Amino acid sequence: MRPRPSISKASQIFQGTQKPVPPSEMAAAGVSLRATILCLLAWAGLALGDRVYIHPFHLLVYSKSSCDQLEKSNAETPKDSTFTPVPIQAKMSPVDEEALQEQQVLTAKKLEAEDRMRAAEVGMLLNFMGFRMYKMLSEMCSTASSAILSPTTLFGTLASFYLGALDPTANRLQAFLGVPGEDQGCTSRLDGHKVLSALQTIQGLLVTQGGANGQARLLLSTVVGLFTAPTLHLKQPFVQGLAPFAPITLPRSLDLSTDPDLAAEKINRFIEAVTGWKMNRPLTGGSPDSTLLFNAYVHFQGKVKGFSLLPGLQEFWVDNTTSVLVPMLSGMGTFQHWRDAQNNLSMTRVPLSENACLLLIQPHCSSDLCKVEALTFQHDFLMRMKNLSPRPIHLTVPQLVLRGSYDLQDLLTQAKLPTLLGAEANLGKISDANLRVGKVLNSVLFELKAAEEEQPIQSAQQSEVLEVTLNHPFLFAVYERDSTALHFLGRVTNPLSTV
Template sequence: MSPAGASLGATVLCVLAWAGLAAGDRVYIHPFHLLVYSKSSCERLEKPTAEPAPHPSLTPAPIQARAPPVDEEALWGQLVPAAQKLEDGDQARVAAVGMLLNFLGARLHKTRAEMRGRPGAAVLSPTAVFGTLASFYLGALDPTASRLQAFLGVPGEGQSCTSRLDGHKVLAALQTAQGLLVARGRAGGRARLLLSTVLGLFTVPGLRLKQPFVQGLARFAPVTLPRALDLATDPDLAAEKINRFMEAATGWDLGSPVMGLDPDSTLLFDAYIHFQAQMKGFSLLAGLRDFWVDNATSVPVPMLSSTGTFQHWSDTHSNLSVTRVPLSDNAWLLLIQPHRASDLPQAEALAFQYDLPMWTKNLSPRAIRLTVPQLALRDSYDVQDLLAQAKLPTLLGAGANLGGISDRELRVGQVLNSILFELKADEEEPPTESARQPAGPETLDVTLNSPFLFAIYEQDSTAVHFMGRVTNPLRGV
């Protein structure tokens, strides 16, 4: 078996094994059957037609064509209905996608940590990377489709039609998982939690994209912006144009994530994700507080504070503590702090496993005065690099069969996820002039003023939407 085949096989086996373990503690529904084509759909797909109608296509506008500014409140309003109209089977389908994206996210977070050697901060979105690969699956034909399906965690190669993933079902379930995250986070007539995804599809001039593919992406990214530009003559100038275009379209301060373009590329797939949480009950402390980057170096940073009852666990065996902070009725922030800064890699390996929400079963309520840095983290990663590190460099390479995206043979270059992750004080809370005094002698003081880990998850889908590491709040990532 080739290294790529072994890697895909290992992924599927690990998902199946993990799912079997999960079944021991909960009512288990097979994770795959709700995500594949139905028998009736297969009969329609396999029914011969005399002359299949060609798919309509579109030509991306030049990159000079402006896009309307992103309205994040409107995007919030588009996500919420997906979570409010759950029909029979929808909850199980969303849970299945949550399981698959958690496994993929944990695997790729580990892969990325090995690539970077954990030199600093990092933010990865399992939702975004799963949605990115599911989007390519939507436009893939065999053998690429089968290989993508296996990498997503579902056996597919050599199976019948009713064993093949339905990309539209997968992306619809992913959209519902995103909606569940933000649906109950609203206060004072505005969203307390924002999750916005904007997709840039950048092609060489003259390349046409199939409309069914572009329209299908709306489940992953409600705003998709196809644009054409010269990628070959001056790749650095092309990268600069893309960065300017996306910053103008989103209004987000993302830095300059696009760089080092391959001049032979004909398609770039760049997903931009913004998550912002206003933390209920937290207020901004007056002045700045020291955050210890290492034992000898500190930086002054803005801090948020709240006193109340939080779920907490201190594990002396693993040398870490965990505090769970509610962001809404069903969304949670996990803060994972090693007892010693040098224990961060070990804490990360233990914490970011395949069923992170289940790992928190040891938490118990505790009166706590909690102080955390205000965060505005920016990170970017090329999914192509992660695939190469996972020994699958050709999965979206030059030989990939992506006939559902364009009639022309594609050379996929950069496949980017760029993230802006923000934690802010509750705007309804007045600024705090000084640190709040503990409510009583039993109140535990938990201050995250040294490197720590975090995760955002939603309990109904069990989906982990973000996982990250903070080593210096001022440097972002």
């Protein structure tokens, strides 16, 4: 019999064979116990029969050769070059979203098997973080309001800070991202470039439409703004390293201390001029002693094949006594569906492309929305997909234009990690200066429309068709099949209200 692979201290901790880590450290790691055990067992299975231990996330950490090269370059290479961002008034060409889309499709066509495996690892990590942070966001917001969160953007934001961090901040960020640090050796350290590259793969897989022409019906654009105090110098390798996650990265300087509200207004005007996106409520002023604001903006536009916009406005019931008039999309086809009588909810899955899916979760009673939200947006979310089965359905759903903004610093405070990106954070790979991070904003513009240029999907006879109408509060998710990465989680209580 071949010997079993060696088990690291981290895996022994999670399997209960070592003294447990303190609760505060476990919370900081942000990893579900069940998820970690599953990951470790899965990768242990791949290594069965080998004497060499394989890190459970070996595709995301430094290899031995990379560590040797890193050590050599650190000894030989001078300090990283720095630059001062140009003033925010500097003009530039508007973002070309179609060009970004073509670039994503081209990248997806060149993927190798290892790229897809790496994307699956990151997809799993960002899903677990997304569920946890969505819970924090929903607790901060009124349950009567809509909500939207992008797990990929959130994870990418934290991975970006990891790319710019030194220990002990880098170690804490790695734990929070969900990757155990093992013995703190180089081959146990997360490679931030690999993580951001995997996010690029995940983005490309979402928008790529299968078939001979490889055309996309979805838009997914990510823009990062690095807004700095006028005297702050940024390191060139850090800014360049963000390109896989955010191909449009805009370093700009302005006075953040004299009038934070005025600075916020300038930032909002600048981003709207560059992107053309009308985001949610304007960014409010932050702390006057901040020297860096990190703002990530994501725009998603999905067009549902075979759906058309109904004539006139239709009623959407916000509650049992109040309705609003909204534009509605309607289509007929064979969709995956499940009616969960035990939990009083229904799920319908609608394809947005060959790889992308829109999942609609409808409580049978509007007052059960929060209960259904807590039940479904959990770590076993995608396991529920096995219950879906094809049904001929006539589906009616609101046309959506959702705008949401949240400060990641607030979510970290809710997660009892208020100092993770605080004044003591060591972000020496971003700047040599004594950096003070202010707001870390994630803003989402989510659009769901009809692909009216296409013919409606043919369905079964009318007598066999199930009517599904989402005209009262519901939940939704957008995910990509190959990596299983969740791109958006949301709650719609009123399609006309801001998030």
